[in-house]
Amino acid sequence: MDVKQETKVDLMAQNLAVVDFDLEKLACDVIDKSDIGIFILGRDKNIVCWNNWMAQMSGIKADNATGKSLEQLFTGFSNLRLEQAIDDALLRGMSAVLSQKFNPHSLPLYKSPEDRKKKQLMSQMIMVKPIHNGGHYSLVQVIDVSPASARDKMLRHQADEYKHQELHTRAILSSIADAVITLDVDGRVDYMNIVAEKLTGWSFQQALGLPWKNVLSVIDKKEPLRSEPVRHCLQQGQAPDLGEYELELQPKSGANLAIELSMAPICDQHSETLGVVAIFRDVTNARQLAQQINWQASHDTLTALLNRRAFDDKLAEMVKTVRHQDGCHALLYLDLDRFKIVNDTCGHAAGDELLKQIARLLASNIRANDLLARLGGDEFGIQLLDCPAKAAANIANMIRIAIQQFRFSWGEKIFNIGVSIGVVEVTPRCKSAEDILCKADAACYAAKKSGRDQVHFYRSENCAAVYHQGEMEWFPRIQQALAEDRFTLYAQKIVPLADMKQSKHFEVLVRMLDADAKLIPPGEFIPAAERFGLMPKIDQWVICHVFKLIASERARLNGQGYHFAINLSGCTLSDEQCLAFIKEQLAYFNIPPGMISFEITETAAISNLSSVNHFIRNLQQSGCRLSLDDFGSGLSSFAYLKNLPVDFLKIDGLFVKNMAVDAIDRAMVKSINEIGHVMQLKTIAEFVENDAIIASLEEIGVDYLQGYGIAPPQPLTDANGRLQLT
Incomplete structure (x- = not known):
């Protein structure tokens, strides 16, 4: 599996949390082609997804794995570190990486039927991550690091071997697809492969003997790393956890690159630390894809405004905030008048263009901290933050007048468009986001019933009956x-x-x-x-x-x-x-x-x-x-x-x-x-x-x-x- 494909699988699995669907019935077809092991545990710690890699390496088919816990699947299996990591993901939303060194009791997985007969387990690195925002599910990735373990042993052995054997080791490292940099006990570069040269912009000859920060210049979202990973490796003899960071590499020249980075100490047979190995890869394209997926999940593709799902989430946050803080917010629910005339007489293309122009018009008539969304069809919603009732009424009328004066032209035809606006206050007494949206919709409906092109403030005595009556007609x-x-x-x-x-x-x-x-x-x-x-x-x-x-x-x-x-x-x-x-x-x-x-x-x-x-x-x-x-x-x-x-x-x-x-x-x-x-x-x-x-x-x-x-x-x-x- 190449780097981009593996990263894309990881990011797609993480971004499934954006969409509210039943993961317990999640089909594993998206991740079945992955060249790493992937399985998902529900909140009851039972398996809800078991990909082909896991089936091949364990000898247990997905149908037999689904619905069972790891203890049921592997009789007598026990791994306290893994169990704790799963609990941390489900209950506290925490991620964990279990390396082979600190995870001696790996999952009973084998690289081949012959290894299974010999009971020879593969070397594994296990990553556990929470998904679904609330930590309701745990994503477990299993990576065969047998080659990496063998390489690590070789490096430790090379410390006591002759120079030509060291050169042989470096030749092997040069053939690895990931970038590799090794550091001595002082944290200075003593080797880097061709991929590392390409990504950092430094040649091995230029970088040799330089402090690692000069060559591997890494930041976390434009900020320095909060801890010193190389010092951690050298002093603690342990691999640092870099999974919490969203890392970028600052090459010698050119734009920053998004990377995934791991570091580990290089030890001899006496567990003495000889240096550090840093392995990293370019995930810029994968991270950009993830950003696009996130954007599409929260935005309307036609108008580029927030979509209904994102608007509802923001409204729920507003309700939660207003209950704990003084202040008053407002919600506007807008329904265009006479939009259907344009759509029916000129076609969908004209209707789409009208919606895009209206979206720009609305955006120019609200404040910088207000939230504008397309809720569906020709309906829009606006969340007015820190806005008392009188100010909300003024903004709503300003929007109504702006749309009233707006003229939409399509070919030789010119249309005037109106808008009906429902307004509701968001106060600590509000029941829920759904209740507020329903009331704003009711007020908008009342505005339409009163003759259109109006602003109507929600009042329980003048909206509910009208709305219900209109629905019942x-x-x-x-x-x-x-x-x-x-x-x-x-x-x-x-x-x-x-x-x-x-x-x-x-x-x-x-x-x-x-x-x-x-x-x-x-x-x-x-x-x-x-x-x-x-x-x-x-x-x-x-x-x-x-x-x-x-x-x-x-x-x-x-x-x-x-x-x-x-x-x-x-x-x-x-x-x-x-x-x-x-x-x-x-x-x-x-x-x-x-x-x-x-x-x-x-x-x-x-x-x-x-x-x-x-x-x-x-x-x-x-x-x-x-x-x-x-x-x-x-x-x-x-x-x-x-x-x-x-x-x-x-x-x-x-x-x-x-x-x-x-x-x-x-x-x-x-x-x-x-x-x-x-x-x-x-x-x-x-x-x-x-x-x-x-x-x-x-x-x-x-x-x-x-x-x-x-x-x-x-x-x-x-x-x-x-x-x-x-």
């Missing part, structure tokens, strides 16, 4: 539409990239009709239908009508390769009666195997993994295929994918629509596509809106395309009620 409307059969079906083509003229794959979409037969888009009624548990009925309506259409045109469809994808809500996936209904309808209408696939969102899938797995496998046994929609919307995606036996992977359109101009989005699409193909899944790119995106997807090798650049949604049936299949 949709409940009877959807029920009435179901009773009167006032829904209609649309479809959007999904074409194979290899032959974009072929159009036999369609995603079925549902629209509601009001009493005057006017179309109501799904974004208006589906959230309410989900909130009030009406989505299973709507899903059943769609399934029944699609199956009837297929049955009525069986002769036209059979054997022609037509395929219809039907969306299922999260409520339906957890409803056993809905599963029985689908199977009954498949049998009743005699739907041909492979003609129907069901689309489920990634969020819905991972919310109840066991139920969804049961649902998926039952439908697959009935001849249906499954698509995982909006894949990539959460960092948990790759971890859970292995446990979802789907057939198609739909790449989240948020990555696709900007991939032609955004290198990170393109990299995400490429990664998702490669993972899908490794798992033998067909990949579908959503939000394909122009030729530049199509060209990028063609280079990457995505299987299917869908979006306005291919074909917009059209009614599924013609005026005579027949399927429109072109």
Whole structure:
């Protein structure tokens, strides 16, 4: 395993803590290819992940290891140092490194079956780290340091050997991929390999005899090291713990490099310290990748503002702080007025550009220490720190006026945009961050109901009833539409990239009709239908009508390769009666195997993994295929994918629509596509809106395309009620 790959595995495992998902069900596919041992222990100290390296070196398969403790896995095994390190990681969030010298009772791992027969354990370095912020899980890495141990013995032996043997040792060190510098008992350089010369900018001849700090100039986040690691090695005869530092190397010339550094004393056979060996590697790219992952986890990719998850975390911190300190904060909840007009008349590209311009406008109208986030769609949130009610009202009105005066132009069209703003005070009496956000949302809703383009302060007597009433309005409307059969079906083509003229794959979409037969888009009624548990009925309506259409045109469809994808809500996936209904309808209408696939969102899938797995496998046994929609919307995606036996992977359109101009989005699409193909899944790119995106997807090798650049949604049936299949 090369240095960058090993570091990337470590950083990815550490950054899984950013996303709130169930690590106890974490699939080990991301780390299975690692050339070091990795396993994860839950808070009960039972194993939740056991990678291939561990399986090979221990002879214990992952299935047999999962759910067991180390004591259960290795009968009679005992290692107090390791047990203490695991406790420190789980309970106190502390990291530890157990070297072979101070960890004589290693894990029972062997380099080969022959070694296992001889009971010859490999030399190991074990690193234990906490993950998931609260220390709920412990990440254990096991590195085979047999070559390093052998090298260390050789170095000790060389102290008493002849000069030509010393040169031979240095030749060996020169072949190591990591940078190596050895120091004498005075901490002066007496050897450095080629990699060390390259990274430090010093040649061996220049560095020979210099104090180590001159050559290996290391800082921790722009600060000097708090302890002297070389002195620790020489005086204590122990390797210092450098894992707590985020180290940078200052080379002789050029920019600083992020490095991982370890030091250890060089001792002879009498345990006398002869010097110090420092081994380090360049991890600049890996650290930059980690920073990008962290940024993406907390920011909205379109506007570069904080995202909803980060905003919620900051709001929780605000609530916690205000309870222990005097002061008053405020929260603004903003919902743009007339944004939908721009999006519907000019398309998603115009809507995206409007959101980016509004984000810049909002940022220019708040104070330096305030927090601005995009909460989703056309909704924004602002946390006003140390801001009393009167000042919050002034800032909210200043923002309202700025947006009122703003004009958005797209082509020859010019739009004026308004905003409805809800304001709530954050005081020590507040219950929770969720309660504050709900109240701000209620105040914003009240502002909209009062005529839009207004600022509304939350008051319990004037917001709660209005908000509840507005939510409840949709409940009877959807029920009435179901009773009167006032829904209609649309479809959007999904074409194979290899032959974009072929159009036999369609995603079925549902629209509601009001009493005057006017179309109501799904974004208006589906959230309410989900909130009030009406989505299973709507899903059943769609399934029944699609199956009837297929049955009525069986002769036209059979054997022609037509395929219809039907969306299922999260409520339906957890409803056993809905599963029985689908199977009954498949049998009743005699739907041909492979003609129907069901689309489920990634969020819905991972919310109840066991139920969804049961649902998926039952439908697959009935001849249906499954698509995982909006894949990539959460960092948990790759971890859970292995446990979802789907057939198609739909790449989240948020990555696709900007991939032609955004290198990170393109990299995400490429990664998702490669993972899908490794798992033998067909990949579908959503939000394909122009030729530049199509060209990028063609280079990457995505299987299917869908979006306005291919074909917009059209009614599924013609005026005579027949399927429109072109």
